[in-house]
Amino acid sequence: AQRVTQPEKLLSVFKGAPVELKCNYSYSGSPELFWYVQYSRQRLQLLLRHISRESIKGFTADLNKGETSFHLKKPFAQEEDSAMYYCALNTGGGNKLTFGTGTQLKVEL
Amino acid sequence: DTGVSQNPRHKITKRGQNVTFRCDPISEHNRLYWYRQTLGQGPEFLTYFQNEAQLEKSRLLSDRFSAERPKGSFSTLEIQRTEQGDSAMYLCASSLVGGTRSRQHFGDGTRLSIL
Numbered sequence: 001a002q003r004v005t006q007p008e009k010l011l012s013v014f015k016g017a018p019v020e021l022k023c024n025y026s027y028s029g030s031p032e033l034f035w036y037v038q039y040s041r042q043r044l045q046l047l048l049r050h051i052s053r054e055s056i057k058g059f060t061a062d063l064n065k066g067e068t069s070f071h072l073k074k075p076f077a078q079e080e081d082s083a084m085y086y087c088a089l090n091t092g093g094g095n096k097l098t099f100g101t102g103t104q105l106k107v108e109l
Numbered sequence: 110d111t112g113v114s115q116n117p118r119h120k121i122t123k124r125g126q127n128v129t130f131r132c133d134p135i136s137e138h139n140r141l142y143w144y145r146q147t148l149g150q151g152p153e154f155l156t157y158f159q160n161e162a163q164l165e166k167s168r169l170l171s172d173r174f175s176a177e178r179p180k181g182s183f184s185t186l187e188i189q190r191t192e193q194g195d196s197a198m199y200l201c202a203s204s205l206v207g208g209t210r211s212r213q214h215f216g217d218g219t220r221l222s223i224l
Contacts, residue, residue, distance in 0.1 A: 004151075034212075043112075044152070044200070044215040059199050094165050095204065096142065097213065099151030 002027045004060070006100035013077050014108050021072040021103050023061075023087030032090035033070040035061055039083045047072075047085070050103045057081070077107045113216035115201050121222045122191060129134030130186045130219045141184050142213060143176055144200040145169065152200050159185060159206070188221075196223045 003026040004097060013019055035047040049054045050063040050070060061072045070087060084104050088097040114133040122128055134141050140159050144152035155174070156166045160181040170176075173192075178184040186197055198220050202213040 009149075036215075043217045046212045046214075049212070094157050094159075095140070095206070095213070096154045096157055096165065097144075097152070099155065100156075101149065101151050 002089055002098045004087050004089050004098055004100035006085075006087055006103050008103045009101070010104045010106065012106045012108060013058045015079055016076050016109075018070075019074040019077045019081065019105065019107075021085050021105065023070045023072065023100060025068050025070065025087075025089050027068075027089055027091065029092055031065070031070075032072055033061075033063055034088045034090070035059070035070075035072050036099075037083050038086070044086070050078045063107065071087060072089075078104075079107050079109065113201055113203050113214050115199075115216040115219050118217065118218055119220045119222070121224065123224050124191055124222045126189065126191055128191060128221060129185055130199055130201075130221075132184045132186070132201030132203075132216060133203070134183070135205075135214055136182075138203035138205045138214070139181070140204045140206050140213075141178055141186075142202040143184070143186055144202065146198040146200060146218070147196075155186075161223060191221075191223050193223050196221055 005024045033050045037047040038044045059074045086102045087100040116131045142157040146152045158178040169219045173189045176184040176186045198218045200218045204213045
C-alpha cells in the first residue's frame with residue numbers, strides 16, 4: 001500500500017539557517033511526488049513537483065528512488081517560510097494524492 | 110479565475126442530522142476531488158469525478174456518504190446520520206487533465222463540527 005511519512009511534526013529553525021523537511025514514501029509504482037504548503041489562514045497550495053525539477057521560493061526537492069525520499073530543502077530560511085508543509089504522492093489512476101501528516105516549519109528571528 | 114469555492118465554510122450540526130456541502134471547481138477543470146482532513150493529519154482521499162462520472166471511492170467513504178457532480182460542474186457531498194467521527198475539514202480540489210498529469214487546486218474547505 002502507498003504511504004507517505006513525514007517524521008517531524010514541528011521543525012524550528014533560525015532565520016538564515018538551512019532547512020530540510022523530510023519525506024519518505026512507499027509505493028510500488030513509478031512515483032510522482034509533490035510538496036504542498038499551507039500558510040496561516042490560506043488554502044493548501046502546490047509548492048513544487050518533482051517532475052518539474054524547479055526551485056520555488058528558494059526551495060528544491062530531489063527524488064531519490066534508492067532511499068525512497070523526497071526531502072524539501074532551502075539553504076537560508078526566511079520568516080515568511082513559516083507554514084505547514086505536506087509531502088504528497090500521486091498514486092496513479094485518477095491522480096489522487098496520498099498525503100503525509102505534515103511538518104509545521106517555524107522560522108524564528 | 111476565482112479558484113475553487115466551497116460552501117459553507119463552517120457547519121455545526123447535531124449528531125444524527127444530514128449535512129450537504131458544495132464545491133464549485135475552477136470552471137474549465139474536468140476533474141474534481143474530495144478529501145477529508147482531521148486534526149493532526151494530512152488530507153485523505155475520499156472520491157473523485159471526471160466530468161460527471163464518479164470514478165473512484167475510498168473505503169473511507171461509508172454508505173452514509175454520497176457525492177454527486179450532476180452536470181460535470183459543481184459537486185455536492187452529503188453525509189447522512191452524522192456521527193462524532195465525521196467531524197473534520199472537508200476539502201475539494203479540481204484539476205484539468207489533458208495529455209499530462211496536472212496539479213490539483215484546493216478550496217478553503219468546509220469545517221464540520223458534530224455536537
